[in-house]
Amino acid sequence: MRKKDSKLDTLKAYILGDQNHFYRLAYSYTKNSDDAADVVQEAICKAIEKVHTLQNEAYVKTWFYRIVINESLNYLRKNNKYSHKEGVLENASYEDKDVAETFTLFNAVSELEPKLRTVIILRYYEDLKLSEIAKVTDSNLNTVKSRLYKALDLLKITIGSDDIE
Numbered sequence: 001m002r003k004k005d006s007k008l009d010t011l012k013a014y015i016l017g018d019q020n021h022f023y024r025l026a027y028s029y030t031k032n033s034d035d036a037a038d039v040v041q042e043a044i045c046k047a048i049e050k051v052h053t054l055q056n057e058a059y060v061k062t063w064f065y066r067i068v069i070n071e072s073l074n075y076l077r078k079n080n081k082y083s084h085k086e087g088v089l090e091n092a093s094y095e096d097k098d099v100a101e102t103f104t105l106f107n108a109v110s111e112l113e114p115k116l117r118t119v120i121i122l123r124y125y126e127d128l129k130l131s132e133i134a135k136v137t138d139s140n141l142n143t144v145k146s147r148l149y150k151a152l153d154l155l156k157i158t159i160g161s162d163d164i165e
């Protein structure tokens with residue numbers, strides 16, 4: 001078996017096993033299910049096309065996450081949608097404090113600048129380790145840490161709560 005075939009098989013297995021994670025990540029940027037599906041589809045096509053650039057199959061996760069994030073940011077740039085607010089809570093038929101707090105936090109995260117938002121999403125929504133986030137974002141670990149702490153401080157100010165950690 002050729003090395004490219006091995007990389008492609010690894011990529012296929014990873015994509016098939018973690019589809020929901022990619023969709024959720026793309027959705028956290030696009031805020032639209034159809035757009036998120038398009039972003040994931042574009043990311044998969046790009047990954048298959050560039051599978052030969054994957055140097056170590058053990059890093060397929062961080063490599064593919066980087067592609068999904070880049071495609072999400074490209075989508076936002078192309079469609080001029082850096083900030084997208086939806087009145088989700090306005091259409092709710094009842095008030096649930098936990099739901100309200102969740103949407104408030106999600107909206108606050110959505111308002112962060114892209115580099116800070118990416119760190120928060122990968123850490124708390126995708127449960128990646130800081131070292132993995134550094135690989136995904138092509139940043140050093142200290143940069144990731146400072147972005148995380150800055151984002152958490154901004155979220156505390158926006159939400160007005162010290163409960164965020």
